[in-house]
Amino acid sequence: MKLMVVGGGGREHAIVRKLKENPAVTDIFVLPGNGGIAADAVCVPVEAKDIKGIVDFAQREKIDFAVVAPDDPLVLGAVDALEAVGIPCFGPNARAAIIEGSKVFSKDLMKKYNIPTASYECFSDPAAALAYLQDCPIPVVVKADGLALGKGVTVAMTREEAIAAARACMEDRVFGESGARIVVEEFLTGPEVSVLAFTDGKTMIPMISSMDHKRAHDGDQGPNTGGMGVIAPNPFYTEDIAKICMETIFLPTMAAMNAEGRTFRGCLYFGLMLTPNGPKVIEYNCRFGDPEAQVVLPLLESDLLTVMQAVSAGRLAETEVRFSDRACCCVIIAADGYPVKYESGAPLTLPANEKEAFTFVAGARKTEDGQLVSAGGRVLGVTAVADTLQEAVNRAYAHAKKVHFPGGYCRSDIGARALAAQKGESV
Numbered sequence: 001m002k003l004m005v006v007g008g009g010g011r012e013h014a015i016v017r018k019l020k021e022n023p024a025v026t027d028i029f030v031l032p033g034n035g036g037i038a039a040d041a042v043c044v045p046v047e048a049k050d051i052k053g054i055v056d057f058a059q060r061e062k063i064d065f066a067v068v069a070p071d072d073p074l075v076l077g078a079v080d081a082l083e084a085v086g087i088p089c090f091g092p093n094a095r096a097a098i099i100e101g102s103k104v105f106s107k108d109l110m111k112k113y114n115i116p117t118a119s120y121e122c123f124s125d126p127a128a129a130l131a132y133l134q135d136c137p138i139p140v141v142v143k144a145d146g147l148a149l150g151k152g153v154t155v156a157m158t159r160e161e162a163i164a165a166a167r168a169c170m171e172d173r174v175f176g177e178s179g180a181r182i183v184v185e186e187f188l189t190g191p192e193v194s195v196l197a198f199t200d201g202k203t204m205i206p207m208i209s210s211m212d213h214k215r216a217h218d219g220d221q222g223p224n225t226g227g228m229g230v231i232a233p234n235p236f237y238t239e240d241i242a243k244i245c246m247e248t249i250f251l252p253t254m255a256a257m258n259a260e261g262r263t264f265r266g267c268l269y270f271g272l273m274l275t276p277n278g279p280k281v282i283e284y285n286c287r288f289g290d291p292e293a294q295v296v297l298p299l300l301e302s303d304l305l306t307v308m309q310a311v312s313a314g315r316l317a318e319t320e321v322r323f324s325d326r327a328c329c330c331v332i333i334a335a336d337g338y339p340v341k342y343e344s345g346a347p348l349t350l351p352a353n354e355k356e357a358f359t360f361v362a363g364a365r366k367t368e369d370g371q372l373v374s375a376g377g378r379v380l381g382v383t384a385v386a387d388t389l390q391e392a393v394n395r396a397y398a399h400a401k402k403v404h405f406p407g408g409y410c411r412s413d414i415g416a417r418a419l420a421a422q423k424g425e426s427v
Contacts, residue, residue, distance in 0.1 A: 002027045003305070004058055005041070006048050006078060007069035008034045010332075010362030010381040011290035014297045015069060016041045017360070018304040025305065029061065035372050036350075036361020036380075048073045055081050063087055067308060071147050074266075074286050075101035090308035092286050096257060096264040100286040103183045104145050113256040115249055116280040118186040126170040129182055133162045139187040144169045146178030150226040151339060153283075155187070190275040191236035191421075192282070194292050197250060197270065198307060200316040201263035204250050208299050208323045209237035210292045211418055216339060218413045225339045226378055228332045229414030231389060232295040235421045236274055245272065245279050253284070265311055294360050294381045295328035327389040329396040329415050331382045332362075333408045338377035343407060346374040351402035357384040357395050359403070379408060390419060 001024045005012055008030065016028055017040060031054055033043030046053040049072050058066060068078045068091035077094035091097075098105050110117040118141070123129035133140070142165040144152030152175050156162035162184075169179030197206040210232040216222035249270060257264045269285030269292070288296075297304065301322045310319035335342035350359050350372070360383060363376020380403060384395035393415040400410060 001025050001064045002061060003029070004054075004061070004063040004066040005030045005069060006054055006066065006073055008032045008037065008043075008048065009070075009290055010360040010378065011288050011293040012069050013037045013040070013360040013362070014294045014381075015067060015288070015304070018297045018300065019067070022303050022305040029057070029063070031057065034361055034375065035364040035366040036359075038366065049076060051076055051078050051081050054078055055085060058082060058087050059085055065090070065305070065309065065312075067091065069287055071097070071100055071285065071287055075147060088309070088312045090266055090312055092264050092266040092268075095262045096266075097286040098262065099257065099264065099268070099284045101147060102145055103143050103283070104181055106284050107183055107185075109253075109256055109260070110281060113252055113259070115252050115256065116278060118188050118280060118282070120183050120185045122181060122183050123166075123170075124181045126166070129166045129170060129184065130163060132184060133159065133166055136162075136184065137186075138162065141185040141187055142166055142169070143183040143185065144175045144179040145181035145183065146175070148175040148178050151175075151224060152178060153224060155224075188273045188275050188280060188282070190273045191234075193234045193237045193272045193274060193279075194230075194289055195237070195245065195250075195270045195272060196288060196292060196296055197268050198311055198316060198321060199254055199268050200265050200311045200314045201254065201258060202314060203316040204246070204254050204268075205316060205321045206242070206246070206250060207296050207321075208232050209234040209242075210289075210295055211236075212289070212292060213411060213414055216334075216411075218411050223339055225334070227289075227291045228334065228411045229330055230291045230295050231329045231393070231415045231418050232292075232299060232327065235389075235418050241274060241279060245270070249279060249281060265314070290362075291330050291332055291378075291381050294330040294383050298328050298383060298385050299324045299326060324385075326385055326387055327392040328383065328385045329389070329392040330360075331396045331400050331410050331414050332378050333380040333382060333400060333403060333405055333410045334378050335363075335374055335376070336407045336409050342377055344373070344375050346405060346407045348372045348374060348379070349404035350380070351399060354399070356386065357382075357399040359383070359399070374405065374408070379405065382410075389415060389422065393419065
């Protein structure tokens with residue numbers, strides 16, 4: 001069976017490794033992939049946003065099944081285009097992917113269908129936004145409406161920060177057209193939880209919960225990044241909270257999208273905050289989170305390809321989705337200076353993958369002489385599985401020490417807050 005995975009980061013590497021476990025798989029092509037993924041699949045130099053190039057390749061190679069992993073091609077209609085030529089896909093079509101593609105859409109959807117979220121206002125006029133920010137309660141959250149590589153959100157602790165964030169989006173257009181509209185949200189407090197879910201529009205099966213670490217430096221300091229590490233499961237996400245989320249958020253979101261004629265089939269990501277007033281949605285993503293996929297997929301005991309095919313065919317209810325009760329930790333090693341300014345081209349030497357400690361490559365390329373070098377901000381995801389979270393954290397950091405990456409850095413406290421919560425402590 002010939003598979004195609006669209007994307008080229010750590011998430012895609014995790015997906016490829018899991019898909020390879022199915023004995024029916026003969027070939028996996030990754031478009032465009034990266035120098036590290038090349039060890040596990042055939043990388044093809046077609047960019048993820050090149051919809052025509054993706055379709056042409058899939059037809060030429062007679063691809064049996066495709067996985068569209070990143071947000072951009074999903075929002076641009078890659079699944080629509082592939083299915084139009086008869087290639088079954090895992091991932092939502094463009095009408096459904098708007099749940100991530102527009103924060104204005106998703107906030108209005110939650111308001112219309114009474115799905116708990118932060119109160120908010122939307123603005124397309126910079127003057128109106130700035131006038132609102134002069135008087136609104138502080139802290140406040142300012143979000144670019146469209147896709148911004150995970151960097152379009154500012155948690156503004158001062159009025160000056162909020163105004164600067166709005167100006168950067170709407171006047172300076174640092175995120176291009178994605179910042180033409182903004183959402184200004186109420187500041188919520190509480191532990192954050194990421195829950196990915198398989199859904200075919202009729203059945204919703206949540207995956208194991210996780211906790212991302214967004215800030216660049218220890219102690220949740222520094223700028224927001226695409227994620228500096230993640231652990232699973234999230235100790236704050238209890239069985240009781242899971243039931244509340246299923247009843248008030250997960251199933252209502254699936255029903256709301258159906259009611260809007262935007263049936264969602266794929267992986268729906270729920271970014272949640274467990275507030276004193278109950279769980280609320282911070283954001284939706286229309287795909288596997290990155291780096292969340294790098295801890296959730298290693299704990300999946302069911303066959304990923306079988307599950308993805310069931311989602312695509314609308315048969316998820318007939319398919320077993322089972323996760324291990326173990327723990328997983330992923331430590332991101334990034335280029336020094338990420339997410340602001342960083343260098344690429346540093347030589348990388350990676351330790352051999354072990355059964356329960358391994359590396360997913362997010363940003364790297366091969367030089368002409370075969371040397372693996374850094375080629376991005378987030379470069380590696382060092383991941384480990386163990387019986388307990390403490391063991392998984394220890395194992396991940398021990399494996400990370402075997403990586404040789406001049407100019408690389410990682411946070412030293414991934415999992416610390418979760419471990420403290422397990423002990424009844426606070427961080």
